[in-house]
Amino acid sequence: MRLLVFIALKHLLARKRQSLVSLMGIILGVAFFLGISSIMQGSEEDFIKRLVDNSPHITISDEYREPRIQPAEKVYQNSLVSIRNVTPLTETRGLRGYEKILNELRSTPGLLASPVLAGQGIITYAGQEKAITLSGMIPEEIDAVSTIRNYMVEGSLDRLFGNPDGILIGINLAKDLSLSLNDMIAVVAPSGDVKHFKILGIFKTGRGGYDRGQGFIHLKRAQTLFNKPNRINSILVKLDDPQLALSMSKDIENVIGYKAESWQEQSADLMNTLVIRNIIMYSVVSAVLIVAAFGIYNVISTVVMEKHRDIAILKSIGFQSEDIRRIFLIQGVLLGIAGNMVGIPMGIAMIKALSQIKFKPPGSSDIVYMPVSWGWEQFMIAASFALCASVLAAYLPARKGAQLMPVDVLRGGS
Amino acid sequence: MNASPVILRTENLVRTLTTEALPVTLIRGASVDIRTHEFTAIKGPSGSGKSSLLYLLGLLDAPTSGRIFIDDFDITDYNQKRTAQIRLEQMGFVFQFHFLLPEFSSVENVMMPMRRLGKLNDREIRKRAIEKLDRLGLADHLDKLPSQLSGGQRQRVAIARALANDPRMIFADEPTGNLDSESSKTVQGILKDLAHQDGCAVVAVTHDPEFAKNCDRIITVVDGQIVS
Structure with missing residues (x-):
């Protein structure tokens, strides 16, 4: 396995510019995902907090x-x-x-x-x-x-x-x-x-x-x-x-x-709106990461295409199809991990920056800070989504590379 | 006369390539014995199927019909995984375009089969790779990338890599096809030594009559059939 990681890393480092471009896709995807989900989540929490705090959680009435x-x-x-x-x-x-x-x-x-x-x-x-x-x-x-x-x-x-x-x-x-x-x-x-x-x-x-x-x-x-x-x-x-x-x-x-009415029951319509809002938000930010995944697919399939000769050599040396597939899958994983490692700090910086934004709601004299959420769930979602997208994007070209027969390349080359 | 044992034997190999238009038969009934300590040349006009025969012998391709034996074991029906393991442990390959892995230095290229085999630790692997390269006169070029080497040097690195796991069979596809006469002689000498001194079975495809003359035995392929 160490050998395969070594080979995968060499492949990526050999084409720094391409790898970097696809990496940027994931980095920005993860960062925007975090930024957007943080304000959405933050404003939702803020909204619910106001709703919850300013009204009794349960009202028991004489009905x-x-x-x-x-x-x-x-x-x-x-x-x-x-x-x-x-x-x-x-x-x-x-x-x-x-x-x-x-x-x-x-x-x-x-x-x-x-x-x-x-x-x-x-x-x-x-x-x-x-x-x-x-x-x-x-x-x-x-x-x-x-x-x-x-x-x-x-x-x-x-x-x-x-x-x-x-x-x-x-x-x-x-x-x-x-x-x-x-x-x-x-x-x-x-x-x-x-x-x-x-x-x-x-x-x-x-x-x-x-x-x-x-x-x-x-x-x-x-x-x-x-x-x-x-x-x-x-x-x-x-x-x-x-x-x-x-x-x-x-x-x-x-x-x-x-009759005992909970705050959820009293504001059921608002809670529905929040659910819809969340669906919209997650589809938008997921789209960003899906676009990034296409970038990875692009890079890895290019690598596979360019590496036909190398695949033939490795196979003639005695590497199994499974080894070849892993080499390219690892490249996807490495891009995913690297994307997260840069994207998450970038997302954190983005959330920090967003939380500094002050504004005055119309009709109010109070200055309000942008509500942001630091919930760990969104970090987990962003990281695992980026990783899954990278692996999936690498899987198809990796499988194609693994199926390559050395003779096909050798015949074409000699 | 042939005292050395047969290591690889084929019976009536046929290889048909199914293309979209017409099926093309590359090899029509080839039966050969490959022996250790022997430098065998496969020659023939271009398009005769000599490379295809080599790929079949080297288990890089599977025959349409016929049988292949290694040490009298029928390995024809082995799956890709098992043939890959045989290549890793017992075979070494040298190709015309000295296929080295471009991102890896000479020593890393030679280490590659040993690392895949995984029987030695990293330090031993590196030591052995240096020994192999040293034997081929490349001790000064250990950490150079293939692009920094001359054609002859690259071909010698490729040979060193073929030798990495001490194979019993070495297959070379036009190993001197791209080299000047000086480098060509060196490479021939090395292959010959491998057969005679190390006791490998060396099989080389060539269309160079000079090269063929140097070999112990010549298999001539014409139109997919062995004629002599």
């Missing part, structure tokens, strides 16, 4: 996925019973026995849960009225299930801790109503109750609707405002491993009966 089975249907199970105009059963009382559910959830390792009572309210200020969704939460637990702290631009989340009459609102609402920190606002509940809140913090998430129509208050205050003492209507759950959300939500739903 049922299926309408309740009517007693008549239970009794006449195998007969034709059609019940129409069943009024949907809404749990106006919120989640029943939520403390028990919470305790059960909290005893699960790797899981954080916090109760929420959400409701609609109207903010009136200086004669204007704005509708707002108010989430009543336990301030100390907000961090566990929400990332709102990261988006505070004025005031702070901590100020809400000791101040039951505080409220956090979005920056768009603050602008619309010319509100600023520490201003007092009145909130009107659907029941007509009015409560006054002091603005303790203003957040800016970048999502316009959220920044205009969302507010956070104390759970207890929400319960009094909406006249639902000791009730909540949803539980937000965060998991240590967001990927488990789908299966975990099913388990939860089976146990407690209420």
Whole structure:
């Protein structure tokens, strides 16, 4: 084998320029593969991270996925019973026995849960009225299930801790109503109750609707405002491993009966888009490497053509067809390995360079860096794809070379 | 008179080449004995099939019919793998266009069959290759590439390579065809020594009457048949 590698290497080194050109094909193929897959992968991860971080991994709400089975249907199970105009059963009382559910959830390792009572309210200020969704939460637990702290631009989340009459609102609402920190606002509940809140913090998430129509208050205050003492209507759950959300939500739903929706379920359409995006990306970068493989095929078949005499000599000396085939296959492998050895560092440099690119998304004042991924899988894919392509490209000419009979060459030569 | 043993024997060899137009018969019923210690010349006009006969004897080509024996073993039906092994261990080849591997130096060319055989370690192989080249007066040209050597020198490197694994048979296809008369004489002398001193069976195809005169025995091929 060492001898065959030696011969293969000599063949490649004898035609440096050609070998180099085909090598460049693989190098660029691998580098671009890495560069492109890194941004695609990076932006996907970034996207999912935002999606996952900014929303609860599982939302348990006071609804049922299926309408309740009517007693008549239970009794006449195998007969034709059609019940129409069943009024949907809404749990106006919120989640029943939520403390028990919470305790059960909290005893699960790797899981954080916090109760929420959400409701609609109207903010009136200086004669204007704005509708707002108010989430009543336990301030100390907000961090566990929400990332709102990261988006505070004025005031702070901590100020809400000791101040039951505080409220956090979005920056768009603050602008619309010319509100600023520490201003007092009145909130009107659907029941007509009015409560006054002091603005303790203003957040800016970048999502316009959220920044205009969302507010956070104390759970207890929400319960009094909406006249639902000791009730909540949803539980937000965060998991240590967001990927488990789908299966975990099913388990939860089976146990407690209420609808538990995972983030994957809530954004199924987006996840589909990502899959399609990945398919497109991999076909494009694979095409680059396939083109590179043709370069290798070209070089090795040229070598085989030029080396007819050498093949005849080697065979007359006593080399087997198998040896000849290996000599040329090894050339493919060597080109593949060399291509990876230069292409991967080049790809790494490319990813580094990409990660330095700063840009400002339209409508935002923040500067964002290009999201890149350093996942080892893409390196594995690029390396093995390049190697396989090289070996495959070398295989056909190698087989042809191996089939060559020495007499055919000798007859032609003498 | 022929005391030396027969090493290679053929019976009624026929080689037909199937081309697209018509089948061409290159060899029509050749039966020869090749002996050790003997320098045999195969001569004949061009196109007579003398090279084709040599390729059959050297197992580079397979006969259409007829049998080939080495040491009285019938090896006609051996597959390519086994004939390659016989060539590696027992045969050496020298061709008209002194086919050396262009990327490899003289000594590397000579080392090649030994390395393929793999019976010695690298240092011993190199030592032996140098010995072979030295014997052919090429001790000063060990690390030169074929392109840096003259025609006669290249042919001597090719002979050294043929000798690499101490073969029992040496086949030469017009070994002096491309050489000037001086180099030609040297090469003839070497081949003769190999037969007489080393006891090899040396078979050389030639159309040079001078060359043939030097040989112990002449096989004349005309139109694919052995006439004498």
